[in-house]
Every structure is written in structure tokens, then in C-alpha cells.
Amino acid sequence: MKIVIIGAAGMIGARLARRIAADGRLNGRDVERLILADAVPPSVPDGWDDRCETHVLDIGEPGAAEPFAKGRPDVVFHLAAIVSGEAEADFAKGYRVNLDGTRALFDAIREENARSGHVPRVVFASSIAVFGAPFPASIPDDFALTPLTSYGTQKAIGELLLADYTRRGFMDGIGLRLPTICIRPGRPNKAASGFFSNILREPLRGEPAVLPVSEDVRHFFASPSAAVEFFLHAAAIDGASVGPRRNISLPGLSATVGDEIAALERVAGPEASALIRREPDETIRGIVAGWAPDVEASRARALGFRADASFDDIIRAHLAETGSMGSDASG
Amino acid sequence: MKIVIIGAAGMIGARLARRIAADGRLNGRDVERLILADAVPPSVPDGWDDRCETHVLDIGEPGAAEPFAKGRPDVVFHLAAIVSGEAEADFAKGYRVNLDGTRALFDAIREENARSGHVPRVVFASSIAVFGAPFPASIPDDFALTPLTSYGTQKAIGELLLADYTRRGFMDGIGLRLPTICIRPGRPNKAASGFFSNILREPLRGEPAVLPVSEDVRHFFASPSAAVEFFLHAAAIDGASVGPRRNISLPGLSATVGDEIAALERVAGPEASALIRREPDETIRGIVAGWAPDVEASRARALGFRADASFDDIIRAHLAETGSMGSDASG
Structure with a gap:
């Protein structure tokens, strides 16, 4: 093909x-x-x-x-x-x-x-x-x-x-x-959603990261691998089973910032999570408050689209891909 | 202006x-x-x-x-x-x-x-x-x-x-x-929604009309006058009170075909309603079954948009505009 x-x-x-x-x-x-x-x-x-x-x-x-x-x-x-x-x-x-x-x-x-x-x-x-x-x-x-x-x-x-x-x-x-992609590869950027990835990716290579919102902020996520699976699944799915509503809200892993940090600590130890610096930013807090905490995604689930299972898995997959944990967090 | x-x-x-x-x-x-x-x-x-x-x-x-x-x-x-x-x-x-x-x-x-x-x-x-x-x-x-x-x-x-x-x-x-406009002026046409108007307009001028669906079909309507009022009201409304959701479902008069016919009979007598011929049409029935019976229109009502009060009023306004009831129905 x-x-x-x-x-x-x-x-x-x-x-x-x-x-x-x-x-x-x-x-x-x-x-x-x-x-x-x-x-x-x-x-x-x-x-x-x-x-x-x-x-x-x-x-x-x-x-x-x-x-x-x-x-x-x-x-x-x-x-x-x-x-x-x-x-x-x-x-x-x-x-x-x-x-x-x-x-x-x-x-x-x-x-x-x-x-x-x-x-x-x-x-x-x-x-x-x-x-x-x-x-x-x-x-x-x-x-x-x-x-x-x-x-x-x-x-x-x-x-x-x-x-x-x-x-x-x-x-x-x-x-x-x-859903919002996490962990995004690359370097920290100015996107309002960047911190969701930064607070994992940077500590995993031994670098500090800034958290501009409180730990109870909830959002929903897909790893880059899960996003690729979504596209492959969408290419394979039977159109007749989808019906006329062709646009589908995909399921994400629902998690708070606190859940992310707890997973980081489980996988990479307290040395990693200690690299996150709390610097509340009212502008980013305001922008993020306007985002959907989650989507129901009932149709997507019925059609076989699957969210990531846990942030622990997302972090482990990121580490497997990027090679090492970085000197500070590898102990 | x-x-x-x-x-x-x-x-x-x-x-x-x-x-x-x-x-x-x-x-x-x-x-x-x-x-x-x-x-x-x-x-x-x-x-x-x-x-x-x-x-x-x-x-x-x-x-x-x-x-x-x-x-x-x-x-x-x-x-x-x-x-x-x-x-x-x-x-x-x-x-x-x-x-x-x-x-x-x-x-x-x-x-x-x-x-x-x-x-x-x-x-x-x-x-x-x-x-x-x-x-x-x-x-x-x-x-x-x-x-x-x-x-x-x-x-x-x-x-x-x-x-x-x-x-x-x-x-x-x-x-x-x-909403669907009723009573539409003019002659009967082939539009699937045409019968909602035809069964009133034609008998009101003494002409027969065909009803292709059952009397329990429910839909929602605005008279041509109510539609004009909607546009005038929308021109005058304070944009700030509307907020960012700028597209508004307007309230209609919710009525069944039976309600229409009862109003016709009240205003123009049984001679008028006797001019409606039942000729069930499966195609039209199917099309109409896919239409919304009603909209909530909560925001529109809160913003001051008003539906017609009754089909009796709609019919009387139509008669006042078009002049006469037609020879057969005027008795």
C-alpha cells in the first residue's frame, strides 16, 4: 500500500x-x-x-x-x-x-x-x-x-x-x-503547557525544572507512543462502525501534577523530584484553568482507542528511548 | 445609521x-x-x-x-x-x-x-x-x-x-x-418541510393540502414576523452580555401537526381543516424523523428572544396579512 x-x-x-x-x-x-x-x-x-x-x-x-x-x-x-x-x-x-x-x-x-x-x-x-x-x-x-x-x-x-x-x-x-502530549521531547519551551513535560523530562536528565502551577491541577495526557498508536488505529478502523460523527475525542491518562511528580519519584527517586522548583505564575495558572481537565471519550474507547496505563510507564518508556537517566538521577 | x-x-x-x-x-x-x-x-x-x-x-x-x-x-x-x-x-x-x-x-x-x-x-x-x-x-x-x-x-x-x-x-x-418558518408564504413546494405550512396556508385560501406524516409529529416553529423580530433583537442586543459563544439556538413554538390542525379549526372552522388530505409518505416521514423536535434555547430566552405564543396567533397574523380566508373557509 x-x-x-x-x-x-x-x-x-x-x-x-x-x-x-x-x-x-x-x-x-x-x-x-x-x-x-x-x-x-x-x-x-x-x-x-x-x-x-x-x-x-x-x-x-x-x-x-x-x-x-x-x-x-x-x-x-x-x-x-x-x-x-x-x-x-x-x-x-x-x-x-x-x-x-x-x-x-x-x-x-x-x-x-x-x-x-x-x-x-x-x-x-x-x-x-x-x-x-x-x-x-x-x-x-x-x-x-x-x-x-x-x-x-x-x-x-x-x-x-x-x-x-x-x-x-x-x-x-x-x-x-x-490529548496533551507528555513527555514532549526536546528542550523546555515557552508554551503554556510546557511544564507538564518539563517537570519530568528535565529532572530525568539531571536538570532543574520550573513548576508554575499547584500540584492539584488535573489534565489528561498521551505519550508520544500512544499518539502514534492512535494514528495507526485510526488508519485501520472500520469506517462503517464509526458512523457519520467522524471526529473523535481520544482518551487520555487523567492525572494531576502531583500524580506526575509521585510517578517521577517512584521511577527515578527523590533526587529527581527534588529538581522541581515551585515558581507560581499567575498567567500560566489562568491559561491552564481554561483547559479541559478531561474528556469522556466513550466513543473512542468503544472503537478500541486506548490511553496510556500510568505515568510510571510513560516515564520508563521515555527513559528507554532517551538512553540514560542523567548523572544526578541515576543513583 | x-x-x-x-x-x-x-x-x-x-x-x-x-x-x-x-x-x-x-x-x-x-x-x-x-x-x-x-x-x-x-x-x-x-x-x-x-x-x-x-x-x-x-x-x-x-x-x-x-x-x-x-x-x-x-x-x-x-x-x-x-x-x-x-x-x-x-x-x-x-x-x-x-x-x-x-x-x-x-x-x-x-x-x-x-x-x-x-x-x-x-x-x-x-x-x-x-x-x-x-x-x-x-x-x-x-x-x-x-x-x-x-x-x-x-x-x-x-x-x-x-x-x-x-x-x-x-x-x-x-x-x-x-426554527422552521411557518406559515411560509407562496405556493406549496417540494421541500420536505413544506407540509407544515401547506396544511395551514392552502386551506386558509380554500385550497386542499396534503399531509404526508402522522399528527403526532412534533417540531418547532417561528412565524415570519417572529423571525424578523429575532433579527431586530439581535441587532440591538449588548454583545458583552452574549459572551464568546456568539451563535444562539432560538426558541420556537413547539407544536405537533395535530396542534396545527386544531388551531386551524379554531380560527377558520372545520371547513378549513376538512381540506387536509392524509397521504402518508414514507420518504418524508423518514426525513422528518431525523429533525430535532425542539431546542432548549435557554440562552436565547435569557437574552430576550421570544417565540410565538400560539398557532392561533400565527394563523390570525397570516390572515391579516394575506387579506381573506378564501371562499370555502370564510363561512
Whole structure:
């Protein structure tokens, strides 16, 4: 089969590409061709030089999506997006890439469907940013889309297009509202949600980390591995069992910041948790207070999507991937 | 003040124009200029030749909306749309007019806002077609948008854009999800919802009408006058009291077909109701079974939107407007 990943240089997209390449199969069929696209050059997975093509492009540019649709891929993973902060800072760019780019991709698939009748599975990365406060402590599957950011608005519009293009038979789409990813790889950044990862990742390599909120803050999470599993599962799922509501709130591991720290201490010892410095930040506290503590995700669970089992497992998997615990926390 | 109505030749748009012209005022201020646009020529209200301009245009054409935004109107009523059946039959046309046209109007307003800081009130005609079955018997205000038509999808996207452009401060939008209009003027048509009006309007002029569903079918309604009141109220309402959720499910008069017929008999006598012929139609029954019996509309009621009081009143108002009861029913 032929697989396209748009956004293949991103945190999840790159992992997804490596995983599909390593498996060599998807949905029980051999993968013959892997087509990776992003705004920056995607990496070719090991041993795939002959079967992988990479493209550097701006999905928001007219015509950019057409070649991918014309190649009649079996599965298209669409993860490309201008992230929340940038979509808020640059209104036109966010709408051009996140709305026009997504619509152009879906329209290219529609046009290929008109030519050849080809109906690819399309897995679209949406976000819990489609929800906006106030909401209940656990957001039900049939809760209103009331985004409070332009990014959330663009993702909600992408969801609506995906559902309508699927209902029309142009494609077979599944939209995934991902939980907050934790532990994010890389270095600490300024994102308001960064501390959820920072307070684990940095101590695990012996570095200090700042906690700007209190330990009773609750949120829900998916490890990078769980996120990849979600995309693979969405590619394999029977569309008929999903019905017309094609956009699915995914289950996360519900945990407080205190739960995270307790897991860190169990896995890496008190030396690790001692590296967390409490520095309350009212701005971040306010932003985080507007986020959903959890989603019900009843439909996703019924469809076989599974959350991580524990933060202990998430931390152990992170350590297994990154190699060592760092000198301070390894004792 | 200066008022723009886009869709001013339609059933509600034309009534709204006549009403504003007759009042001569809106929100306690004199109306100096009335700008009416539609795909077919709008009528100039009586006595408004000097203060009313009309435009014939396709809102889906690039640049069509710009002049209206540049004129810095105080209020823009946007009712122009390709209707449900046509948007389903002609995919590209529905998206071009209902999505691209709406977005182009909002973008033209955004661009004028960037130039001059002008922030008009924008009242957008949305629809209960943004909801799709299954839903509870009375749809709550925070229910998911899961449209099952392209028209409903395009209206839901318009709602999301309106909320985001308002949150950004480019305009001050209110989206109205209107109940089914009854009694629709004109002749019987093939729309699945047509019978709700036909079984009143036709007997009231002494003509027979066909009832394709059983008398226990429940739905919710607004008279054309109530719909006009909704638009006027939305133009006057304090945006701050609405908050970030700018799209509002409006209250309707909840009634069964049997309630309609009983009201017809009370107002126009058994000769009128005897003109209704029962001809069960499984297709129409099936379509109507997928519609919402009612919406909660708690927010709309709290904001002062009011449903019609009774079908008796709706029928009397229709008679007062159309003149006579027709020979057969006048006895």
C-alpha cells in the first residue's frame, strides 16, 4: 500500500513515519511506498531510501496538495499545522495553512475521487482546542465546538469539512482530538503547557525544572507512543462502525501534577523530584484553568482507542528511548 | 445609521427591509441609509427611493462583499445562502456561496477594521441544520455541531468564523439558528418541510393540502414576523452580555401537526381543516424523523428572544396579512 504523511517532520509525524517503516505493514498489508511531506525536510526512515520520497512544501500554497491526491494513496495522515501560538499571532497565516491548506487537500482528494472513484482513508490531527470553557470537568462526546483560539477554530472547521467530505463519499476520514502530549521531547519551551513535560523530562536528565502551577491541577495526557498508536488505529478502523460523527475525542491518562511528580519519584527517586522548583505564575495558572481537565471519550474507547496505563510507564518508556537517566538521577 | 441587508430579496430579508424602513429607526437611532443586496433585485421599500440603494450580486464572487464593508455600516444582516436542497445537489456552488461568500464578507469587514477600526454588528442567519441526529428531544445550547448536510456544514463553519472574528475584535457578530418558518408564504413546494405550512396556508385560501406524516409529529416553529423580530433583537442586543459563544439556538413554538390542525379549526372552522388530505409518505416521514423536535434555547430566552405564543396567533397574523380566508373557509 501507499501511505502519505503530511507534517512528517513534526514530533508525532516523524515518529509515525519511523514506526510504519519499521513495521513495513499497515492494516495487515505491506507498505510499498511512503511519501513524507512537511514545510521542513522530513527524514527518510532507515533502510527506506528506495521506497520513501520526501517533499518540502507549504500545504497552504495553491496546488500543493494535488500530487499527493493524484497518486491515489491508500492512507493520508494529515498532521501539518501552524501551531496555536503562531496561529494566534499571525491571523492570515493560520487561516491560510490550517484552513485553506486542509480544505485544498480534501478538495484535491475529492477531485481525484471524481476522476477515478478512489476513496482514501484520511486521518486528520485535530485538537482539544476545538472546545472552549466553560465545560464540564469531563467533556462528553456530544459537547459543542466553541473554540477560544483561531487554531481551535481552524481545527473545528477542518473537522466539519472532513465529516461532510466523508458523508459525500469523497474520502473516508477520521479526525482525532489528541490529548496533551507528555513527555514532549526536546528542550523546555515557552508554551503554556510546557511544564507538564518539563517537570519530568528535565529532572530525568539531571536538570532543574520550573513548576508554575499547584500540584492539584488535573489534565489528561498521551505519550508520544500512544499518539502514534492512535494514528495507526485510526488508519485501520472500520469506517462503517464509526458512523457519520467522524471526529473523535481520544482518551487520555487523567492525572494531576502531583500524580506526575509521585510517578517521577517512584521511577527515578527523590533526587529527581527534588529538581522541581515551585515558581507560581499567575498567567500560566489562568491559561491552564481554561483547559479541559478531561474528556469522556466513550466513543473512542468503544472503537478500541486506548490511553496510556500510568505515568510510571510513560516515564520508563521515555527513559528507554532517551538512553540514560542523567548523572544526578541515576543513583 | 447605515444598514446593509445581504439576502434582501429572500422571504425573511425582504420582510426585514420593509420593517426597518417602516420603523425608520433601529436600536433607538434613525436609519439614514438602507443598502439591500441579493442575487435577484431587492425591492425598495415604499417611500425610501432616496435613502435606499439596491445591488444585484453573487456574494460568492471574489470582491463582491468589499464595497459593503468599506461603507462602514453600523449593522450588517447576512441572510444570503444557497438553500439546503441546492447545496446538496451542487456541492461546489454551496461551498462557494455559503462558505466562501460568508468568509469573504467577514474578511472584507476585517480589512476595513484594520484600516479604520470600524466594528459593525453582524447578524448571521444560521440554521438548526448545524445539528444532526441522533440528539435529545430538546437540543441543549451546548450540543455538538454534527450537521448531516453540506448546507448545515457550511452554516456551522460560518458560525465558527463569526465567533473567531468577533473574539478577535474585527466585528461584533451574532449568529441565529432559526426554527422552521411557518406559515411560509407562496405556493406549496417540494421541500420536505413544506407540509407544515401547506396544511395551514392552502386551506386558509380554500385550497386542499396534503399531509404526508402522522399528527403526532412534533417540531418547532417561528412565524415570519417572529423571525424578523429575532433579527431586530439581535441587532440591538449588548454583545458583552452574549459572551464568546456568539451563535444562539432560538426558541420556537413547539407544536405537533395535530396542534396545527386544531388551531386551524379554531380560527377558520372545520371547513378549513376538512381540506387536509392524509397521504402518508414514507420518504418524508423518514426525513422528518431525523429533525430535532425542539431546542432548549435557554440562552436565547435569557437574552430576550421570544417565540410565538400560539398557532392561533400565527394563523390570525397570516390572515391579516394575506387579506381573506378564501371562499370555502370564510363561512
